[in-house]
Amino acid sequence: MYSHIEEKMKKTLNVLDSQLGEIRAGRANPKVLDKILVSYYGVPTPINQMANIMVPEARMITIQPWDASILKDIEKEIQKSDLGINPTNDGKMIRLVFPELTEERRKALVKDIKKIAEDTKVAIRSIRRDGIEEFKAKEKASEITEDDLRDAEEKIQKLTDKYVAEIDAACADKEKEIMSI
Numbered sequence: 001m002y003s004h005i006e007e008k009m010k011k012t013l014n015v016l017d018s019q020l021g022e023i024r025a026g027r028a029n030p031k032v033l034d035k036i037l038v039s040y041y042g043v044p045t046p047i048n049q050m051a052n053i054m055v056p057e058a059r060m061i062t063i064q065p066w067d068a069s070i071l072k073d074i075e076k077e078i079q080k081s082d083l084g085i086n087p088t089n090d091g092k093m094i095r096l097v098f099p100e101l102t103e104e105r106r107k108a109l110v111k112d113i114k115k116i117a118e119d120t121k122v123a124i125r126s127i128r129r130d131g132i133e134e135f136k137a138k139e140k141a142s143e144i145t146e147d148d149l150r151d152a153e154e155k156i157q158k159l160t161d162k163y164v165a166e167i168d169a170a171c172a173d174k175e176k177e178i179m180s181i
Contacts, residue, residue: 002155005131009124009163016120016167020174023109028061028098038077040070047074059100064093101178110175117171121164128160 021031030053037044047053051065051074065071068091075094078087087094101109135152138144144152 002131002152002159005127005156006159008127009159012120012123012127013163013166013170016116016170019116020113020170023113023174023178028055028057028059028096030055030061032083033061033063033078036077036081036083038070038073040073047077050074059098061096061098062093063087063096068092106178109178113171113174113178117167120167124160124163124167128156131156 018031018034021029022034030048033047033053036047038047038050039045040050047063050067050070051063054062054064056062063074065074071089071091071094075087075089078085078094078096083096085096085098087096132153135144135149135156139146139149
């Protein structure tokens, strides 16, 4: 009865997780490459599907393509992306070295995280509103009773509270990670 509402909230939380993973926190995280697509035989392909990606050091990512002929294309796409890191190509692999974060940049990242969290909470509340509207329509059509509507509103609110708490926890963890680097 509420599974579709919870499913939407889970998807919203998954989007938050991927957004937080893409935030470059000074520590090398292969997820920052997820949005970069390289034309591979005419097909836009994610780097992780055409290369071995490793994190040999805390602030370095190495990309070793299975097909060496694609190395220059990967390098070009990384340079075009908004990563802000210049790749070094030694003919066999690409190295991405992440610089230390300044205090100013850390504070800006924390501000970005808070904005992402707030946007995600708005999405969760929107799902709650839609769910409650759905049950109000059922009550109006005499499919459910007033008591059922009240129960539905309580359960949907509990789901909302649960997911808002998860959003707060995920964002607090990311903020702690950024500020402790």
